[in-house]
Amino acid sequence: MDLLTPDLGLLFWQVIVFLGLFLILRAFAWKPITDSLHERENNIQSALDLAEKTRLEMTALKADNEKLLVQARADRDIILRGAKEASDKMIADSRGKAEAEGKRILEQARESMNNERQALIAQMKKEVVTLSLDIAEKVLRKELSDKSSQEKLVSDLVANSHLN
């Protein structure tokens, strides 16, 4: 058993034990260990990938929300403006209509007043004529007791007749 000369017995045992150790460990230790390490690394990688993907999705979602919000604001503005225009128009319309209606009513009233007046005047003229004729009759009846007075009357009547 010298220092530099290989020893057959130890060589034999070393080959047996080392190869046996290698085979046993490969089957019962290295394979499960490396498989588990692989699996864990894959899990971590997929978790990281998922997180990254989620982050991107969140960003996209946020951008979408932003866009939607802007769109909604714009829509609201348009709707508000439309409503305002509509109401303005409605107010303006109804004012115009009211004015026209008022004018029309006024016109009508004026016309009917005129008509009333004409009718009244005509009535009054008739009344006056009737009255004058009555008066004249009565006066005539009284005055026509004498001739002179009749004549005088007539001439007076005549004279006063175009007063109206």
Added chain:
Amino acid sequence: MRLSINRFLVVTALILSSLVGVRAQEHHQEGEPGVPQLGGETAAKGKFNVGEMIMHHIKDDYGWEFAHGVTVHLPVILYSADRGLEMFSSSHLAHGEVHDGYKNVHGKIHRVNEAGVVDEEAKFFNFSITKNVASLFLSAAIMLLVFTAVSRGYAKNKGRAPSGIQSLLEPIILFVRDEVAKPSIGPRYEKFLPYLLTLFFFILINNLLGLLPGSANLTGNITVTLVLAVITFIIVTLSGNKNYWMHIFKPPGVPVALLPIMVPVEIVGVFMKPLSLMIRLFANITAGHIIILSLLGLIFMANNLGGMMTSLSISPVVLAFTLFLNLIEILVAFLQAFIFTLLTAMYIGSAVEEHHHEADHGIGHEGAGAH
């Protein structure tokens, strides 16, 4: 200043004495027992010999001596064509006794005849459970227990954070996978990962076990590193693709005139890679053990030279150095496991590489140069 010169002298003397110890043993084996030898004989007289002590610690043995006098006698298993399989405790061979015609002569079992003379003609195979083999079994058992526990942890903590020994070893497993296998081998790394992991943890655990007091020097044994290097060599050779072989026998971009030089160089390189793996691990671990044992041996040498008080007075300095070197050895234990695994991965990578870019050209050679 004087102190450091003295220390230098002591260290030099120590290194020389270890050589003397080895020499003495060699002489002895050659069969010159009559000549008094500096190493072997002084030890027999009860004087401490540091070279012998170091060699005793880093070499294999039939018993496992945990501390002086505390020895577990391990089984000796012998097979010979004429006597079949024989098995007995190494305690029968202790102190040079003869048992069933076998005798332990300087750490090697020989068959002896009736007269007690070593019979060099007898052929038999020695499959004894030596200290290193026992340590090998121990480390294999530790690895099986630890890694089946880790594996159970993955089953138990499915979809949850790792816990306990699983979280202790997961970073190292990931390191071997992500820093050694993936960059060196490329996309086909998964096929070779079990071998690389077994290799890394086998070397690491045995390096660390070897640092314990009273333990065996398994990864500092040339047989063990030889087996590991040969397995790497076989894997590299079997998984070599067309590119790999073409690179050896017809290197692209090399002028035809240079081929007679380049092809032998490449062929030598194929064998030099596992050879360098074998020697690197063996030499690093053995050297570390020798340095630590030499430092500790200083205390006993001082006892030889100047008595008890001298050895007591140098002990604190020696212990500080030993502690420091032990820390370095822990680093080396990790480093050598890493280097062996990395270079194995690189050699496999060069064998399975699909497309040869000029940039990748030198990886295998760089690796071979990184001693």
